[in-house]
Amino acid sequence: xxxxxxxxxxxxxxxxxxxxxxxxxxxxxxxxxxxxxxxxxxxxxxxxxxxxxxxxxxxxxxxxxxxxxxxxxxxxxxxxxxxxxxxxxxxxxxxxxxxxxxxxxxxxxxxxxxxxxxxxxxxxxxxxxxxxxxxxxxxxxxxxxxxxxxxxxxxxxxxxxxxxxxxxxxxxxxxxxxxxxxxxxxxxxxxxxxxxxxxxxxxxxxxxxxxxxxxxxxxxxxxxxxxxxxxxxxxxxxxxxxxxxxxxxxxxxxxxxxxxxxxxxxxxxxxxxxxxxxxxxxxxxxxxxxxxxxxxxxxxxxxxxxxxxxxxxxxxxxxxxxxxxxxxxxxxxxxxxxxxxxxxxxxxxxxxxxxxxxxxxxxxxxxxxxxxxxxxxxxxxxxxxxxxxxxxxxxxxxxxxxxxxxxxxxxxxxxxxxxxxxxxxxxxxxxxxxxxxxxxxxxxxxxxxxxxxxxxxxxxxxxxxxxxxxxxxxxxxxxxxxxxxxxxxxxxxxxxxxxxxxxxxxxxxxxxxxxxxxxxxxxxxxxxxxxxxxxxxxxxxxxxxxxxxxxxxxxxxxxxxxxxxxxxxxxxxxxxxxxxxxxxxxxxxxxxxxxxxxxxxxxxxxxxxxxxxxxxxxxxxxxxxxxxxxxxxxxxxxxxxxxxxxxxxxxxxxxxxxxxxxxxxxxxxxxxxxxxxxxxxxxxxxxxxxxxxxxxxx
RNA sequence: GCCGGCUUGGCGCAAUUGGUAGCGCAUCCGACUUGUAAUCGGAAGGUUACGGGUUCAAGUCCCGUAGCCGGCUCCA
Numbered sequence: 001x002x003x004x005x006x007x008x009x010x011x012x013x014x015x016x017x018x019x020x021x022x023x024x025x026x027x028x029x030x031x032x033x034x035x036x037x038x039x040x041x042x043x044x045x046x047x048x049x050x051x052x053x054x055x056x057x058x059x060x061x062x063x064x065x066x067x068x069x070x071x072x073x074x075x076x077x078x079x080x081x082x083x084x085x086x087x088x089x090x091x092x093x094x095x096x097x098x099x100x101x102x103x104x105x106x107x108x109x110x111x112x113x114x115x116x117x118x119x120x121x122x123x124x125x126x127x128x129x130x131x132x133x134x135x136x137x138x139x140x141x142x143x144x145x146x147x148x149x150x151x152x153x154x155x156x157x158x159x160x161x162x163x164x165x166x167x168x169x170x171x172x173x174x175x176x177x178x179x180x181x182x183x184x185x186x187x188x189x190x191x192x193x194x195x196x197x198x199x200x201x202x203x204x205x206x207x208x209x210x211x212x213x214x215x216x217x218x219x220x221x222x223x224x225x226x227x228x229x230x231x232x233x234x235x236x237x238x239x240x241x242x243x244x245x246x247x248x249x250x251x252x253x254x255x256x257x258x259x260x261x262x263x264x265x266x267x268x269x270x271x272x273x274x275x276x277x278x279x280x281x282x283x284x285x286x287x288x289x290x291x292x293x294x295x296x297x298x299x300x301x302x303x304x305x306x307x308x309x310x311x312x313x314x315x316x317x318x319x320x321x322x323x324x325x326x327x328x329x330x331x332x333x334x335x336x337x338x339x340x341x342x343x344x345x346x347x348x349x350x351x352x353x354x355x356x357x358x359x360x361x362x363x364x365x366x367x368x369x370x371x372x373x374x375x376x377x378x379x380x381x382x383x384x385x386x387x388x389x390x391x392x393x394x395x396x397x398x399x400x401x402x403x404x405x406x407x408x409x410x411x412x413x414x415x416x417x418x419x420x421x422x423x424x425x426x427x428x429x430x431x432x433x434x435x436x437x438x439x440x441x442x443x444x445x446x447x448x449x450x451x452x453x454x455x456x457x458x459x460x461x462x463x464x465x466x467x468x469x470x471x472x473x474x475x476x477x478x479x480x481x482x483x484x485x486x487x488x489x490x491x492x493x494x495x496x497x498x499x500x501x502x503x504x505x506x507x508x509x510x511x512x513x514x515x516x517x518x519x520x521x522x523x524x525x526x527x528x529x530x531x532x533x534x535x536x537x538x539x540x541x542x543x544x545x546x547x548x549x550x551x552x553x554x555x556x557x558x559x560x561x562x563x564x565x566x567x568x569x570x571x572x573x574x575x576x577x578x579x580x581x582x583x584x585x586x587x588x589x590x591x592x593x594x595x596x597x598x599x600x601x602x603x604x605x606x607x608x609x610x611x612x613x614x615x616x617x618x619x620x621x622x623x624x625x626x627x628x629x630x631x632x633x634x635x636x637x638x639x640x641x642x643x644x645x646x647x648x649x650x651x652x653x654x655x656x657x658x659x660x661x662x663x664x665x666x667x668x669x670x671x672x673x674x675x676x677x678x679x680x681x682x683x684x685x686x687x688x689x690x691x692x693x694x695x696x697x698x
Numbered sequence: 699g700c701c702g703g704c705u706u707g708g709c710g711c712a713a714u715u716g717g718u719a720g721c722g723c724a725u726c727c728g729a730c731u732u733g734u735a736a737u738c739g740g741a742a743g744g745u746u747a748c749g750g751g752u753u754c755a756a757g758u759c760c761c762g763u764a765g766c767c768g769g770c771u772c773c774a
Binding site for chain 1: 728733734747764765772
């Protein structure tokens with residue numbers, strides 16, 4: 001099939017909305033110099049003897065994570081794992097998941113266990129329960145966990161045979177399923193391997209340290225903390241949700257509880273603060289507060305309307321983009337929102353993505369008096385992609401190699417019938433505008449063009465104020481692809497070279513490519529460290545063939561062009577949301593809906609500011625004077641909350657001096673600035689795409 | 699689409715065990731005219747998302763629908 005893999009509004013949720021520690025793919029646990037074991041002669045030492053520091057909660061023996069209770073030999077290489085290392089945090093969180101599961105079964109013995117892995121910043125555990133958990137249940141469970149933590153239960157590892165495991169876990173059907181899967185080579189996802197590793201089967205007993213009694217147990221690969229006490233008070237249950245067993249919607253849904261866990265209470269608080277910070281800049285909240293956009297129920301879910309304030313921002317985003325396109329060798333095209341079905345038959349979209357398309361409207365059918373069809377009708381579809389239409393533009397006349405690379409670009413509005421449950425603010429919508437480009441090149445031009453695209457993309461993104469990037473190279477999924485291996489290998493290598501030459505960090509995404517070609521995507525980190533997949537540069541081996549695209553080569557032969565899909569912003573709506581969250585609503589001056597507000601100290605000075613504002617407007621600045629009856633401090637408050645970058649204040653002093661006083665977003669001031677200077681500085685700040693939050697120096 | 703939660707004037711929130719809707723901001727009107735984050739007074743604004751039901755009585759309980767939120771699945 002074919003399809004254009006634009007920066008998809010949400011590919012990779014873990015990357016997209018992760019709050020908290022920037023998930024740098026480079027992040028690794030520190031490698032601690034290994035310690036050779038020279039324990040007592042006749043005794044085999046364990047981790048407790050080797051490491052007395054209580055911050056060390058596990059160890060790596062010859063590279064394998066193990067409990068401190070494991071024994072080591074003289075020839076082993078042993079590295080300590082501290083609780084605040086990446087490995088240590090994962091162990092802490094996984095142990096916390098076990099404590100949660102124990103708490104759940106204490107409260108509700110009927111609950112059957114699913115899996116309970118660590119995840120970024122926390123953990124979850126899935127349960128099969130008759131009644132879904134409620135937020136109130138979380139409070140109860142949190143208390144129960146607290147008791148278990150305080151009890152200081154030991155996690156004791158025990159190797160079992162498959163038969164023993166089956167016997168002990170006879171009442172845990174999901175665990176039995178995992179045991180059954182263990183044998184098969186490619187079982188399940190990573191998370192399941194938390195339960196049954198690749199080696200021997202193990203059960204962890206939770207042992208009461210006073211009585212030595214096993215109070216709970218779970219099938220688990222481990223390792224675990226030595227004691228539940230180490231979970232301390234740096235954990236919290238976050239939310240309840242449902243999740244399909246083993247991630248397939250064909251399976252029953254289990255009830256999932258998400259939690260977070262940290263080595264200290266302070267770190268927990270810091271994490272919670274980060275979540276609050278993220279909530280404060282949620283684009284849905286800011287969108288309402290700043291009167292930028294809304295989703296009227298009357299129109300339908302996933303369909304946004306942009307209010308004047310949002311509209312002007314959008315316009316600036318698009319204008320800048322268009323300017324960039326025109327200065328970089330693109331042709332601007334325009335295509336309709338609706339088309340006859342045949343086009344999407346050719347492109348194979350109806351074959352592959354019918355479910356994601358709005359159902360057709362049947363037009364032009366005519367009937368006679370008896371109701372018989374006298375003229376066949378046609379199905380028309382809202383377009384989910386722009387590429388087929390661009391292909392038609394390419395094909396509209398004979399093409400010469402001299403025109404290549406031909407770069408067609410458009411802000412193309414597309415409609416996708418996303419499942420109702422997946423819609424989310426502006427980041428996942430049913431109507432969106434892609435900044436979509438399709439580049440047709442000769443095979444020889446591909447490398448140069450991809451390199452050029454990458455530079456173009458990065459330069460343009462920097463213009464929006466994003467400047468922290470890394471790349472991801474998505475390569476062939478051996479299960480699902482079209483085209484020859486040779487083509488794939490060559491193209492992938494080309495992309496890799498370009499990526500490496502860019503000097504940016506490159507992360508592999510094996511098997512992540514769409515089946516019609518490999519791609520490079522640009523991930524951008526925002527102001528609070530979250531990463532978003534933005535731009536994609538994707539090769540397509542399929543569509544030129546489906547559309548029988550050709551150009552005449554220098555030797556007069558007909559050749560098939562290579563097609564590159566290039567989305568820069570992804571969708572304008574989603575990019576708008578990303579910028580809004582990145583800036584927390586305090587946009588750089590060029591994007592700010594209102595750039596300047598004049599605030600007279602008293603009504604008498606209004607006309608003086610009107611004169612200044614008139615000159616600003618003549619220079620293209622979005623400015624007005626606040627002539628309302630509010631008092632000056634109230635006006636300052638109003639426009640500060642609206643995050644206007646420049647407030648220009650004038651009273652008798654400034655009027656007499658022919659000057660004006662600036663107040664910036666952070667409350668800083670620059671008083672008595674001559675009007676000509678003030679105008680120049682404002683105009684310059686706009687032209688330079690400057691972010692101004694505080695008074696200029698000097 | 700699936701699971702759970704939520705839905706009170708534009709926005710943020712209140713309303714004892716079901717007893718018949720209040721507040722702040724914003725809006726409008728009036729007064730005040732003051733150099734850096736809220737001047738004072740008044741008015742208007744809601745058939746409590748929508749549709750059924752239970753009850754003498756429903757914002758409060760039940761059912762359905764829609765929308766939103768958190769997840770899962772999906773994401774060309």
